[in-house]
Amino acid sequence: MTLEHAIACREAEELDWDAVYADQAPRVFNYFRFRLGREADVEDLTARTFERAWRARAQYRRDLAGFSTWLFKIAQNVRIDFLKSKRAQHLPIDTAGDLAADGTPETDAERESDLARLARLTRDLPDRERELIALKYGAGINNRLIAQLTGLSESNVGTILHRVVQTLRSRW
Amino acid sequence: MNDEFLHQIRVEPPPDFIRRLKSRLDLQPPPTPAKKSSTLGRLIMGLLLCGAVFAVTLLILNGGTPDAPVNTKATPQPESVGTTSKTTASAAHSEVANNSKAKAVKKEPPPNFTTMTSKSLQPYMSYLTDTYFKPKGKVIKVVVTESPIETFAQWCRSLAPGKADQAGPIMALVTRQMAVSDSDICARNAGGVGATSVGYQALVVARSKLYGTFNLTPAELFLALAAEVPDPARPDKLIPNPNTMWSDVNGALEREPIEILGPDRSSMPGLALREILLESGCRSIPALANVKECPDLRSDSAYTEVTNPYDIAQQLQTKPNAVGIIPFGANQYAASVEIGPIGGVMPSMKTISTGTYPGARALYIYMNAFSGGKPTLDYLSAALPADPYNLQHLAIIPPERSQQ
Numbered sequence A: 001m002t003l004e005h006a007i008a009c010r011e012a013e014e015l016d017w018d019a020v021y022a023d024q025a026p027r028v029f030n031y032f033r034f035r036l037g038r039e040a041d042v043e044d045l046t047a048r049t050f051e052r053a054w055r056a057r058a059q060y061r062r063d064l065a066g067f068s069t070w071l072f073k074i075a076q077n078v079r080i081d082f083l084k085s086k087r088a089q090h091l092p093i094d095t096a097g098d099l100a101a102d103g104t105p106e107t108d109a110e111r112e113s114d115l116a117r118l119a120r121l122t123r124d125l126p127d128r129e130r131e132l133i134a135l136k137y138g139a140g141i142n143n144r145l146i147a148q149l150t151g152l153s154e155s156n157v158g159t160i161l162h163r164v165v166q167t168l169r170s171r172w
Numbered sequence B: 001m002n003d004e005f006l007h008q009i010r011v012e013p014p015p016d017f018i019r020r021l022k023s024r025l026d027l028q029p030p031p032t033p034a035k036k037s038s039t040l041g042r043l044i045m046g047l048l049l050c051g052a053v054f055a056v057t058l059l060i061l062n063g064g065t066p067d068a069p070v071n072t073k074a075t076p077q078p079e080s081v082g083t084t085s086k087t088t089a090s091a092a093h094s095e096v097a098n099n100s101k102a103k104a105v106k107k108e109p110p111p112n113f114t115t116m117t118s119k120s121l122q123p124y125m126s127y128l129t130d131t132y133f134k135p136k137g138k139v140i141k142v143v144v145t146e147s148p149i150e151t152f153a154q155w156c157r158s159l160a161p162g163k164a165d166q167a168g169p170i171m172a173l174v175t176r177q178m179a180v181s182d183s184d185i186c187a188r189n190a191g192g193v194g195a196t197s198v199g200y201q202a203l204v205v206a207r208s209k210l211y212g213t214f215n216l217t218p219a220e221l222f223l224a225l226a227a228e229v230p231d232p233a234r235p236d237k238l239i240p241n242p243n244t245m246w247s248d249v250n251g252a253l254e255r256e257p258i259e260i261l262g263p264d265r266s267s268m269p270g271l272a273l274r275e276i277l278l279e280s281g282c283r284s285i286p287a288l289a290n291v292k293e294c295p296d297l298r299s300d301s302a303y304t305e306v307t308n309p310y311d312i313a314q315q316l317q318t319k320p321n322a323v324g325i326i327p328f329g330a331n332q333y334a335a336s337v338e339i340g341p342i343g344g345v346m347p348s349m350k351t352i353s354t355g356t357y358p359g360a361r362a363l364y365i366y367m368n369a370f371s372g373g374k375p376t377l378d379y380l381s382a383a384l385p386a387d388p389y390n391l392q393h394l395a396i397i398p399p400e401r402s403q404q
Helices: A003-014 A017-036 A042-055 A067-090 A095-102 A114-122 A126-136 A143-150 A154-172 B003-008 B015-026 B039-061 B084-090 B100-104 B119-132 B148-158 B179-188 B220-225 B267-281 B309-316 B351-355 B373-383
Strands: B094-096 B112-116 B139-145 B169-174 B193-208 B226-229 B238-240 B260-263 B303-306 B321-329 B339-342 B358-366
Touching: A003 B094, A017 A042, A017 A067, A017 A114, A017 A126, A017 B015, A042 A067, A042 B015, A067 A143, A095 A114, A114 A126, A114 A154, A114 B003, A126 A143, A126 A154, A126 B003, A143 A154, A154 B003, B112 B119, B112 B148, B119 B139, B119 B169, B119 B267, B119 B358, B139 B148, B148 B169, B148 B179, B179 B339, B193 B267, B193 B309, B193 B351, B193 B373, B220 B260, B220 B267, B260 B267, B267 B321, B303 B309, B309 B321, B351 B358
Parallel strands: B112 B139, B112 B169, B260 B303, B260 B321
Antiparallel strands: B094 B193, B169 B358, B193 B321, B193 B339, B193 B358, B226 B238
């Protein structure tokens, strides 16, 4: 273990992991709800994200990124892996909108829920826009953090979100 | 429906799930502490040290020179330097043109350093340095060349002997692998350079499924997109582009107006459009094959600049006549848009990475071995984003994705 790694470990240990978990778990949970547009698989993906983050917490570098940025990067990768595995099972890649819109696994009541309705309306949006909606309104994180996660500029994030919300409003 | 309403769609996770997950996390072991070296480990280290001292003593007694290059693979080898073969692009890390000086490789670039790239690639270079070096406290300047063709020559010349560790660009973002001639100058001036693949830049031709796609050749794309084209009566003379219908470009194409939606000409995808598609089309026309500079993008109503590439894909759904030029992958969220081949080759990760698709090019970072070299390139390569759409606005496909 290098000195740098040892310092990183110490910094990681200094974080109050209970507080981090209490704050971030609902955010990650809702991020996946918004991305998938349904309740199924959300608990599983949330658990995978935290298990991956907890296993790798010694590698977290406070000097390189905020904890939320690091955690949501993991969440994004978990989602990508999930979609890849779905593709391998010959399910449509665009599981989010399609499954929510078809609604086959859900009950009628769920299909009519606001979440399912949102999923139906966002299914034709570009993936990037859906990601922004999930990060902003699902995870409840600010535009600066979203910019870091998506590689967009902060102002671009604001502009796109404004435009998307207007589109959704007109279709709602 | 507004911001507040969208926030209200959030729910609290089931308490039982939160408790169960926390219990599972608490069972995980704490972050791995530093391992204490064992007695056996110390003994092995001691033996290795003794062996090294013995070997050096033998070399001195036999009149050998400890400074002589030990790794014969590190000697400059023109064959391994390659020319412009794109098939070797997947050989992501290669120390090209090392010599004994390369022993002085540092693991970290200096605190302040300069990079070099062309105007068309500057946003990507800035992205790389901002993301991977500035957070480490580095202060980085970018020297910009007019075209990617000039970058290698200027960079290798700038690596003055004995000054490789000082001012001057230590890193270059380029669109081809190093040729033998570049390598000679770089090796002479810098003592060695390292290289890594940093992905591909690719553009595709898209159209609404309602109308179906064209199978356009690079030359046809050029004749539809360029500001000037060869005069049919005197092919050595350029005239303002008179083509307004696709059938003007090629009688076999439909008699439909040329309406192309493409990236903003000053953006990175817009400059790529010029350097990749226009250039390859221009060079495929015999009368223009040897011109010093190919004509620019046309600025009349046949070409409409659209700032956001995702908007192009969206607009194509409502403009079935139009042809769009968008970054590879940017169509995947517009269900009614179809991608067409260029020169009979469909864009795919395989055709892009093997260099057979005419609408793409590979990108490489070269680095002076004294100022970071392979360790830095390894770090950079491993850290590049895997998210497929992260760099799509720059028409960049990261190498990790390209390997999928």
